[in-house]
Amino acid sequence: MYIGDYLGRRELYSPDRLAVVDVGKTPELRLTYRQWNRRVNRLANWLRRHAGVEKGDRAAILARDGIEHLDLFHACSKLGAIHTPLNWRLHWREVLGLLQQTEPKVLLYSGDFGENVAQIRSALAGTGHPLQHYVHLDGQGIADSLSYASILELAPETPVACESLEAEDIACLLFTGGTTGLPKGAMISHRMIVWNVMNTVIHDLRHDDIYLNVFPLFHTGGLFTYTSAQVVFGNTCILVRQFDPRQVLELIEREGVTVFAGVPTMYQMIAEAPNFEQADLSSLRFCTSGGAPLPVPLIEKYIREKGVRFKQGFGMTEFGPGLFALAPEDALRKAGSIGRPNFFIDARVVDDNNRPLGPDQPGELVLKGPSRCSGYWNNPEASAAVIDEEGWFHTGDIVRYDEEGYFYVLDRKKDMFISGGENVYPAEIENVLYRHPAVHMCAVIGVPDERWGEVGKACVVLKPGSQASEEELIGFMQEHLARYKVPRSVVFMDSLPLSGMGKILKRELRKMFVEDAGAGSSTPAQ
Ligand code: AMP
Numbered sequence: 129m130y131i132g133d134y135l136g137r138r139e140l141y142s143p144d145r146l147a148v149v150d151v152g153k154t155p156e157l158r159l160t161y162r163q164w165n166r167r168v169n170r171l172a173n174w175l176r177r178h179a180g181v182e183k184g185d186r187a188a189i190l191a192r193d194g195i196e197h198l199d200l201f202h203a204c205s206k207l208g209a210i211h212t213p214l215n216w217r218l219h220w221r222e223v224l225g226l227l228q229q230t231e232p233k234v235l236l237y238s239g240d241f242g243e244n245v246a247q248i249r250s251a252l253a254g255t256g257h258p259l260q261h262y263v264h265l266d267g268q269g270i271a272d273s274l275s276y277a278s279i280l281e282l283a284p285e286t287p288v289a290c291e292s293l294e295a296e297d298i299a300c301l302l303f304t305g306g307t308t309g310l311p312k313g314a315m316i317s318h319r320m321i322v323w324n325v326m327n328t329v330i331h332d333l334r335h336d337d338i339y340l341n342v343f344p345l346f347h348t349g350g351l352f353t354y355t356s357a358q359v360v361f362g363n364t365c366i367l368v369r370q371f372d373p374r375q376v377l378e379l380i381e382r383e384g385v386t387v388f389a390g391v392p393t394m395y396q397m398i399a400e401a402p403n404f405e406q407a408d409l410s411s412l413r414f415c416t417s418g419g420a421p422l423p424v425p426l427i428e429k430y431i432r433e434k435g436v437r438f439k440q441g442f443g444m445t446e447f448g449p450g451l452f453a454l455a456p457e458d459a460l461r462k463a464g465s466i467g468r469p470n471f472f473i474d475a476r477v478v479d480d481n482n483r484p485l486g487p488d489q490p491g492e493l494v495l496k497g498p499s500r501c502s503g504y505w506n507n508p509e510a511s512a513a514v515i516d517e518e519g520w521f522h523t524g525d526i527v528r529y530d531e532e533g534y535f536y537v538l539d540r541k542k543d544m545f546i547s548g549g550e551n552v553y554p555a556e557i558e559n560v561l562y563r564h565p566a567v568h569m570c571a572v573i574g575v576p577d578e579r580w581g582e583v584g585k586a587c588v589v590l591k592p593g594s595q596a597s598e599e600e601l602i603g604f605m606q607e608h609l610a611r612y613k614v615p616r617s618v619v620f621m622d623s624l625p626l627s628g629m630g631k632i633l634k635r636e637l638r639k640m641f642v643e644d645a646g647a648g649s650s651t652p653a654q
């Protein structure tokens with residue numbers, strides 16, 4: 129037995145337990161731990177023997193949620209290789225940038241991204257990039273790409289392991305941030321995964337839990353909130369292709385789901401689904417909400433109409449999703465709080481001079497603990513910038529804690545807003561806007577939106593004598609950015625408010641537009 133062979137252990141301990149149900153497949157796929165481990169051995173054997181994937185090499189996936197994400201994660205773990213899931217919401221040029229940064233040898237992709245992959249492949253052709261193996265998961269696939277089904281059929285199912293793997297070795301890269309351009313790849317070690325599982329299960333899981341995952345599997349929420357812990361416990365995970373409120377309600381009832389997690393926008397959509405009223409949610413032990421504060425009326429509605437208890441969670445890519453927890457007993461009494469630090473997390477609130485603050489004093493949340501990531505891929509400057517001399521990780525979140533030690537998120541130091549659970553970094557959008565020939569100055573802020581929580585608004589000053597319409601600028605941004613990042617509105621201004629140092633004062637813009645936010649009435653699908 130070796131570290132990293134999570135499924136090999138499970139085949140040993142509980143071969144016949146139901147491990148995974150992928151309802152995004154036709155017909156639905158249901159696998160026991162034995163079946164799943166054998167399947168992943170096949171993939172791992174192919175990766176090693178045919179694609180030359182060795183310890184430390186990357187293997188990427190660009191696909192909607194489905195078992196292949198977890199297949200690749202576990203196959204890489206067996207090999208000591210680095211699972212590299214890519215955000216399918218990104219524009220193909222953004223994905224290309226991430227592939228150039230991480231240089232995987234293999235790319236698995238689902239048919240709906242075939243066109244993007246074709247663009248990427250022609251951009252990489254002749255550049256000496258190591259990506260040589262394109263594997264399509266479904267549909268036709270681009271020319272010369274191999275089908276996933278053929279790998280699972282032809283590769284041997286003999287056990288695969290990496291004898292030299294250590295807990296500090298990197299298991300996967302998860303992309304986050306983007307304040308200065310492309311998202312950064314947080315390096316997630318096996319040690320980090322273990323401690324995140326510990327932090328999570330201490331409060332949450334039992335040995336018979338059934339978890340329905342609707343978070344994207346390219347994000348820490350999908351890969352690590354409960355999905356990894358469920359494997360360690362030998363429990364069942366249910367996977368869907370993409371979040372669909374109606375289907376969530378059906379599946380909770382049909383599969384007897386006991387644990388569910390979502391961001392507030394999802395709970396709002398579920399409560400508005402046509403089958404909410406008649407849905408039986410009595411199998412749920414609790415629901416976890418994270419990513420942003422859950423509105424109190426929504427908590428009350430679920431309790432009143434469905435008897436559902438809510439836990440609040442707080443997490444981040446760099447430290448794992450299981451950082452803070454607010455127990456269901458406190459959901460109303462401490463509404464708006466993220467709860468207290470989990471068992472193996474040390475948390476402090478500090479001022480600008482790094483001095484610890486007492487109760488009810490707002491400051492930056494800093495963290496210590498064994499679930500910290502190992503820095504950012506190929507980016508030592510960014511890795512060093514978030515850790516201070518005493519070893520505290522600076523989150524960029526402004527928080528306070530009350531007399532009883534319950535924490536509240538107040539604001540963010542990092543220039544970021546959250547739209548439908550996805551972090552959006554204005555600097556990335558501004559970088560694109562500045563490439564437009566008519567744009568002289570610009571600043572993007574998040575404004576409240578009923579459906580998505582927040583959406584972007586671009587404040588733009590045009591160059592003298594230049595012209596551009598709102599539609600034109602939005603169209604331009606759509607050419608370069610993922611849809612959820614593109615601001616829903618553009619406002620043209622004569623000048624932007626500037627500080628004495630010449631910095632754009634975003635808080636002034638927020639005062640102007642957030643207080644009488646007429647923005648965000650439109651809600652196209654993201
Ligand atoms: P990510 O790395 O994408 O998971 O984003 C982490 C960030 O999301 C945190 O640093 C917070 O700014 C925000 N966040 C996560 N959970 C919550 C929560 N429960 N309430 C408010 N903000 C949250």
